[in-house]
Amino acid sequence: MSRAKEPSARTAPRRARTWRDYRGYLYVLPALAVYLTFAVLPALHTAYLSLFEWDGVTLGSWVGLGNYREVFADPALRGSVVNALVLIVFFAFLPILAGLAMTGLLARHRRRGMGVYRLLFMLPQVVPLVAVGVTWRWLYGDDGLINETLGGIGLGGWARAWLGDFDWALVAVGLVGTWVLSGLCMMLFLSGVQKIDPQLYEAARLDGAGPVREFVSVTLPQLRGELAVALTVTTVAALASFDIVYVTTGGGPGEETTVPGLLVYRLAFSDGKVGLASALGVLLSLLILVIVYIVNRLSRPETPERSLRPGSAVRSRS
Structure with missing residues (x-):
């Protein structure tokens, strides 16, 4: 006769969450609100403006990724990124x-x-x-x-x-x-x-x-x-x-x-090319994020491999 397998561990019954379980998030909300208002939302708005040809005053026209293509095609814009590097x-x-x-x-x-x-x-x-x-x-x-x-x-x-x-x-x-x-x-x-x-x-x-x-x-x-x-x-x-x-x-x-930061200022406030300036700013931000990510990955301390992979079980020999 085969014996039914007994569970290796019994899970405790889940209890209903109360407001006390979420009150820690209340301490984060003020800082999160400031960050969303002054960092995330302006960044998203800049990415939105980069899809238009706009002089900052009149009604803008949709150009899609045209501003990004111009950044890569214009030697002056490419040269500013090279100077920054x-x-x-x-x-x-x-x-x-x-x-x-x-x-x-x-x-x-x-x-x-x-x-x-x-x-x-x-x-x-x-x-x-x-x-x-x-x-x-x-x-x-x-x-x-x-x-x-x-x-x-x-x-x-x-x-x-x-x-x-x-x-x-x-x-x-x-x-x-x-x-x-x-x-x-x-x-x-x-x-x-x-x-x-x-x-x-x-x-x-x-x-x-x-x-x-x-x-x-x-x-x-x-x-x-x-x-x-x-x-x-x-x-x-x-x-x-x-x-x-x-x-x-x-x-x-x-x-x-000439560096990208200076060129963004010129394009937006002197030349009336807000969309192109926004595209250059978005690409510069992405470049910074990629470099920071690479630096953080390379600087992580090496951790020894776990002897057991997640989900694996040790089987006892009979």
Whole structure:
């Protein structure tokens, strides 16, 4: 005779949900309402406007994906995206390398006055970017501090109108972003160093590790999360840059420093092409989301595979 199978686990009867089970959502509603009103709805409205040819005043006409095709077909629009991708090197990679270098110098031995270091290097984050742009425009001027310094040390041949040079304008603007964001990266990494167990450094020193090996083997692996945050923030700053470019070069000379953020402003408020500006803004947002998603995927810590797959059962041998 075959015996009926007994259930491996008995499920408890479900009880009816009450208002107390949902009261936690009440705390989320104010923030959710603000987010939907000022972030989600404007984004959806921008995507809607990108399907029209509209000057912002008269009645718009439906063009479907025509604005998106124009973004890919227009060399000026494609060039602005390329310039933004180049700025990632100066806004993201160089600040992260500088932040890691400064962190490596300060992490081997805990020193007093770490708060002073953070304050000094975070000053560019406190100063408004418009003021930063005005200051660096003076530094890059013909009689600015940079050219005067080059002339004083015998390198006057290198002096030039940095922001007006077709070959160096984008590099000059990018270095401003490097100066602004290096302090932010350093602060993130120094905060991450504070949570590293000092015994790890002691063990590395007992094994004969030098400063470089200690940084590579101990400090850098422990800063994986901070590296992901720094790369995400700086990459978004590069792709969405507007203030520094607008104040320093205005997109010139020619279109050498034109970035999508500046071009969206021009198309919408100067050229009366709101639909085209919306399409460029939507594509820029999608590009940022894709890059952020890739960064977050690569920065996830590796987790060991589960020994049992979901839904699988261990069968006992009779």
